Amino acid sequence: MSKRKCLTIKEKISLLNDVESGIKKKDVAAKYGIPANSVSTILKNKDSILSKAGEVGNSNAKRVRLCVYDDVNQAVLKWIHSVRDQNLPLSGSLIKEKALQFANALGYSELQASVGWLDKFKKRHMLVHKVVSGESVDVSDESCEQWKNEVLKPVLKEYQPKDVFNCDEMGLFFKCLPDKTLTFKGDKCFGGKRSKDRITVLVTSNMTGEEKLKLLVIGKSKNPRCFKGIKSLEVNYQNSRKAWMTGEIFEKWLLDLDKKFGKEKRKIALFVDNCPSHPPEVKSKVKNIKLIFLPPNTTSKLQPMDQGIIKNLKVYYRKRILRKMIACVEENQQFSKTYVDLRTCISELSKAWQSDVKVTTISNSFRKAGFAKEFSSGEQEQESHVDSEPDVTEIWDGYREKNSFTDDVSLEDFLTIDDGLSTTGHLTEEEILDSIVMSNDDNDEDEDQDTEIYYPSKPSTYEIRKAFDTIRCGLQYQEDVPEEVFKSLHSCEEFYEKCVSKVQQKITDYFQCKTTVVDEI
Structure with a gap:
């Protein structure tokens, strides 16, 4: 009798990829030297295998031996990431001491952080000893050019411009109105009450x-x-205790994005900065995204989003908010009924992003950061200027005419109030323990508890x-309305009618509708 073959976790993942690529099961079974029914068993346990691959760093292991004190291990691992993000040296004895502290705090007084425990911990999470040397705070222009030549240019040759992406976080005081600017000024918002007024x-x-x-x-x-x-x-929409980006939120977003591009059968390159909330280990969990980290402390030069895109988005958002407030005054509506809540912010921010920020602004910002393809002879590269910021002066003056607030607030103060607002941070030991012990289900606080706000009820059909x-x-009374505008309105109307047709209306709704018509007549 031949000896039964047991595949490693790495081999099982490779097998799953082969089946997903279209290879027949019998051919896959022959490739790995296992019976065809074993392939079916592996496919049946796909979710379990993938989850186990994330639990162990050594993917050559054949079985996953679950850690008895998994929450202690997770706390220690988060602490290590936080410490290394601050470029502080670590030693084995320091890790063991920290493990004992977390174990006592979590109620595991019997845990002994022995040498054997440390070895298993290091193997499980693929930790190796390295000498910390050199300075990474200052990066010269020469280093940036070297990165462009050695990393950026090969990527731009491999991927089409439409498949090269960049993402970056911005902090936003979404409730900040002109007359509240001074109360926000200088607030870095590391936590506390003001975190209810900010988003990332x-x-x-x-x-x-x-x-x-x-x-x-x-x-x-x-x-x-x-x-x-x-x-x-x-x-x-996601949430965190300080409204910051976290490693968990970024990983979930990235995996969802990976599935999206997988369905579209696309391979893309995504450039991100190396902040603490972008864990490097997520690179191994995506199939359709090539994740590339920018060098430390170079975002002001190499991050396309920082070359004018984010600033344009903020200005357009605040322009829309000012316009909304002016309309409120002109209609003699109560200020409290149009206060900027999170729902209003999301709508206006999305409209500013999709409709206001120009394509040329984005493409020129990428070009300014050095993201330009190689041109053949005879072709010329376009000038890499970034579009000027939208003019808000006129609408700002209009707001001041209809509202009275202190002259100490300038337009520049209002537009730049949240520049430099933190979007991520290093976890404290207390926050690490909280993340292990308490789930986000406890973070169910309502927004705007201290403000009386009118929330519109669901409109009737x-x-x-x-x-x-x-x-x-209203559009028919305007001149030269493009045909596409009416088509878009018709599409929205058709979509809504399809939604309505899926829901069987009550007969009382019909009579309510008829009553309203009679009243108006």
Whole structure:
């Protein structure tokens, strides 16, 4: 009797990739020297195998021996990442001492951080001893040019411009209005009350500027009160305790993006900075995304989003908020009913990103950061200027005429109030323990608890249909309206009617609609 062959986790993952690529099961079985029914068993346990691959660093292992004190291990691993992000040296004795501290805090007084425990911990998470040397704080222009030649140019040769992406976070005081600017000024918002007034936004686009991905918005509350009853948002929404980007949120976003491009049968290159919330180990978990990290402390020179894209997005967002407030005054509406909540912010921010930020602004920002393809003889590279910022002066003056607030606030103060706002940070030991012990389900605080805000109720079918007619009538009174505008409105109306047809209406809704019509007549 021949000896039964047991595949390693790495071989099982390779087998799964072969089957997904279209290779027949019998050919895969012959390749790995196992029976065909074993291939079926591996396919059946696909999710379990992939999850185990994430639990162990040594993918050549044949079995996963689960750690008895897994929460202690996770706490130690998060602490190591936090310490190394600060470029501090580590030793085995220091890791063991920290493990004992976490174990006591989590109620495992019997755990002994022995040499054997340390060896297993290092093997499980693929930790190796390295000498820390040199300085990475200052990066010269020569280093940037070297990176462009050795890393960037080969990538641009391998991928089409439409498949080269960049993402970056920005912090935003989304509730900050002109008359509240001074109360926000100088607030770095490392936590506390002001974290309810800020969000972090992940902005992503490709090199041509023609593919702007849906924004990822990170707030403090898991279920903001203004989201009640809402089932669809214009952005992806996540939450964290300080409204910061975290490694867990970034990994989830990246894996979802990887699935998206997998369905489109696309391979893309994504450039990101090497901040603490972008863990390097996620590179091995994606199949359709080549993740490339920018050199430390070079984002001001090499990050396309920092060359004007994010600044344009912020200015356009605040321009929309000012316009909204002016409309409020002109309609004699109560200020409290139009206060900027998270739901309003998401809508205006998404419109600013998808409609206001120009394609040329994005493409020129990439070019300014050095993301330019090689040109053959006879071709000329376009000038790498970035479009000027949108002019907000006129609408700012209009707001000041209709509202009275201190002259100490300038337009520049209002537009740059959250420049440099933290979007991530190093975890403290207390925060590490909190992340292990407490789930985010406890972070269910409502937004805007200290402010009386009007949240519009769900409009009726009749109200929405009437709104479509009102918009169409309003457009008909305008000159030279492009045909595409009416087509877009018609598409929106058709989509809504399809949604309505899926839901069987109550007969009382019908009578309510008829009553409203009679009242208006």
